[in-house]
Amino acid sequence: QVQLVQSGAEVKKPGASVKVSCKASGGPFRSGAINWVRQAPGQGLEWLGVIIPLIGTPNYAPKFQGRLTIIADESTSAAYMELTSLRSEDTAIYYCARSLLTGGAGLGYWGQGSLVTVSS
């Protein structure tokens, strides 16, 4: 069974950067698409970007281009999301989520979420 374990909560000041990790186990790491999704307090889900380790090149939502970096480390089966120039609106729970092992349009496995709070 695929499991995704994320790093812990972070508190950052406006203008700072945050890096969240997502360690995968229980499935092939290289071929899965690792997506990053966030949810602001009381709000809906927002897709940030994706990386397929086998391909290596990430794809970002236009809103986050220039501020977001997603990488995958095959040696540790971990993915990372770094968001820079943080502002209060970036306060949210950040989730990593993996595509289904069998393929198909859906994110079948989710991390527990990492709360990022941006506050002065």
Add this chain to the structure above:
Amino acid sequence: AIQLTQSPSSLSASVGDRVTITCRAGQVLSSALAWYQQKPGKPPQLLIYDASTLNSGVPSRFSGSGSGTEFTLTISRLQPEDFATYYCQQFNSYPLTFGGGTLVEIK
């Protein structure tokens, strides 16, 4: 980006009711759509993928249908544990996008 519009944004229903949630896309998606259930304080859980395929372990009272630009999630007989927020997500093209969500509350 492909916009997804869910309706209704919220609904009140009773245990045993049949519930239908609609997701309309701004352009044709073929069958590249998923549905999720989210409960407070938890990550979303995949219910339906490829528009109509039930994910492993999901009760058969959940079903998905539709193609093109209109999709539906149906809960045939609402159970107490089904009170939650439901989201659709399209996989037709990047950037992937989510619908705004539908809160299903107890009547």
